[in-house]
Amino acid sequence: MQSQQQIRISRGKGLVFGLLAMLAAVQASANGEIGDHVNDLKGHLGQYSEEVDWLVGKYDGVVDSYEAKGRKAVETQQLIDFWEEVDFHSAIETNYVPVYANIWQGIYGIKQAIEAGKPVAEVRAEQEKLNSAFWQALGAVKLASQFQERGLLAKIQTTESEPTTMPETLEDIKLRLDRVVAKYAEQLPEAATTIVHDTYLHRFEGVEGALIEQDAALVEDLEKDFNVTLPQAINGNASVDDVRKVVESMQVKIDRAKELLVAAEKKRKDVF
């Protein structure tokens, strides 16, 4: 079991790697088209900061209303509408999906707590988590803007491009798994399941033949994760944290797979 400290360190590393993975294959978001602003993050940092302040205020207002007037005074759909209204939404979605998932988790945390008539203290606790996710996301976008300015971040496209090497494919699998958590946190289990299925069929299938020659047990493990463990967690109404744990454990295995395949590629003879 990892300690919180280890998880924080690992997530910090993940942020840098996630940004450097240069997500060049972002498809149009389920929540609307991705605007050109995502290719000029630095020019929009002021706007994003304002939007985060606005969001924090809006969610605070909703919880204040709940505290003062109770459940009937609150339209919980607003909690989702606020988030879908801002450009910052696609800025984080296209640059660091793990935090994007935390934001959805936080929004639904507040929404479900209010709908269940939970004590205000519990709703405030969910609000705190959401605020932390917003600030973490703003930090991630600021970091991404620095990478982008130095030319280290690929231009974000709205059409899918294909990874061309096995290591690239494995990185792409990790990003897709992050999106699984995001979609699950967004309360879209079918979309999450579709991503799992497509990732297996169109990505993992292409590398597992080479991987099984290096470590058959690792392939067995990942086969089970893709086809049993993760779909079961999603379909069995597991918590977002539990789905995230499955994904994180898969990502550790994918990293191991990448090491093995990079080493194997070095030993491979040339074509000519």
Place this chain on the structure above:
Amino acid sequence: MQRRAFLRSACLNSLAVAGAVGCLPVSAWASDTENMALSVEQLPPLEGDLTLYLGRGEGGLYENVLEAIRKRNPKFNLQVRRGVTAALANTIVAESKAGVRRADVFWAVDSGAIGLVADAGLARPLPAALTGQLKPGFQYPQWAPVTGRIRTLPYNTERVTPDRIPDSVMALADSDLSIGWAPAYASFQSFVTAMRLLEGEQATADWLKGVSERAKSYAGELGVVMGVERGEVDIGFANHYYTLRLKSGKPEAKVDLAFTNNDAGCLVNASGILALSEGDLPINFIRYLLTREVQSYLAREAYEIPLVNGVQPPQGLPALSAISPPKLDLTQLADLRPTLNLMRRVGVL
């Protein structure tokens, strides 16, 4: 049930093979010394611009081939568009209808997609000297198979003795063996398409119903082979290379290969390439893929079967002269829709 003969191979302990030689002549698998594969040293350099549409290939190995061709030909500007093979085939046809041609060459992982493009009248004829390098049975005027793969029956060596495995795929529906399959998998659907073309709609429907009573489904065919090896099922349906690769990574794996005789169960399907634009460059690019070096590389690294003369098949397969695939124009495998309708109708999809 017929008793079957078995060959020993260097990699697999016992490979079940068909008893009789089927429709393809034995010479189809034998070396043809008159039209051997060329070496890359014998080819002209590639110069100019070429756009290739590449269906997803074997985990980056096709990319290695393309990179090697680029490196060898500094004046060659190769642009590659990658995607799902079937989607790219549809794109090529749609672009043509719109009066646009963006691709000069199409390299597809299955011959069905090649058939779709060829049937639309978009493939340019290939020179006889090029197609002549391919084994008899794999020479087509408008496209060149690049490498082959055989449908096989991987079986668990602790649960099944080879004499229990019928040498007819159709007989499996009446056997008492538990079976692993991946009905949603493209290779499996090509195999069912071949069965439909060879045996007819009704016989295929009956077969699917019969097998489904004892079948366990897997997401993919490596999953099928691993399920067989774990002993979850007695036998499975899968392309040959999954078992070879599993045995390479896990030599003690409890799985071997059996082959049926002259039916869809031992279909040899192929990846293939065709030229969409005129001129020497697309044709010469295709020649590079048929060289001894590229064919040996794909056989060695991806366990694919070379379809040019004079290149050794991957280790672990029996002598190909002992296998009897059915006689079938592979481009007919493009006719997938009736197969999917049939599979849905009988409830296996």
